[in-house]
Amino acid sequence: MENAAASRLAEVRANIARMCKPARREASSVTLIAVSKTHQAKAIQPLIDAGQRVFGENRVQEAEGKWPALKAAHPDIELHLIGQLQSNKAEEAVALFDYIHSLDRPSLLAALAKAMDKAGRHVPCFVQVNIGDEPQKGGCPIAELPGFLAQVRATGIPLAGLMCIPPADTEAAPFFALLAKLAADNGVTGLSMGMSGDYETAVMLGATHVRVGTALFGPRG
Ligand SMILES: *Cc1c(COP(=O)(O)O)cnc(C)c1O
Numbered sequence: 001m002e003n004a005a006a007s008r009l010a011e012v013r014a015n016i017a018r019m020c021k022p023a024r025r026e027a028s029s030v031t032l033i034a035v036s037k038t039h040q041a042k043a044i045q046p047l048i049d050a051g052q053r054v055f056g057e058n059r060v061q062e063a064e065g066k067w068p069a070l071k072a073a074h075p076d077i078e079l080h081l082i083g084q085l086q087s088n089k090a091e092e093a094v095a096l097f098d099y100i101h102s103l104d105r106p107s108l109l110a111a112l113a114k115a116m117d118k119a120g121r122h123v124p125c126f127v128q129v130n131i132g133d134e135p136q137k138g139g140c141p142i143a144e145l146p147g148f149l150a151q152v153r154a155t156g157i158p159l160a161g162l163m164c165i166p167p168a169d170t171e172a173a174p175f176f177a178l179l180a181k182l183a184a185d186n187g188v189t190g191l192s193m194g195m196s197g198d199y200e201t202a203v204m205l206g207a208t209h210v211r212v213g214t215a216l217f218g219p220r221g
Contacts, residue, residue: 016199037056
């Protein structure tokens, strides 16, 4: 088990480094977020033991069940919220997470700004973009992005970058390229894009943060 986790981690890291080369990037410019949603602490521990320190969860409540103890044991762990966030969970999210990837609407911005002021803790946020213009998905519509980024900057919340989840079952590269262009056009540097099936493509197209679950933990139950 432990060895399997360590070797999967080494493989994903090697793939990232390999894709950085043609793009003339340092491997250290890509943060690997190990997405541990649905996995219990005993499945997470081998990755921690193998040196992984950056993890992602998609639900606040699930993360509250397992991460406070793991973070207490390893204070250098960095926890990223990658899933949709309801405004009424903003305080819990700000208390537990070190980064939030799903800031996508003014009501959530207001809730997060208030929660951060109250906690005295300024959690950097990625603005999620609805890159495939899919009605069922979260994310700021592309047309509204410049205005929303201006609102985010006006509140003083640290802006970490842009995030996207491309439409399923289609080539992701054009969507990654579009997110990179939107970031450049809007003076944003971070790019949270790429999952197990397409993180190598994402790195080639400029991802600074890849969110990888299955390739590290195996299939979710
Ligand atoms: C689950 C999830 C991932 C990781 O997906 P894998 O295909 O298991 O790598 C990445 N990003 C988000 C937003 C997710 O919910």
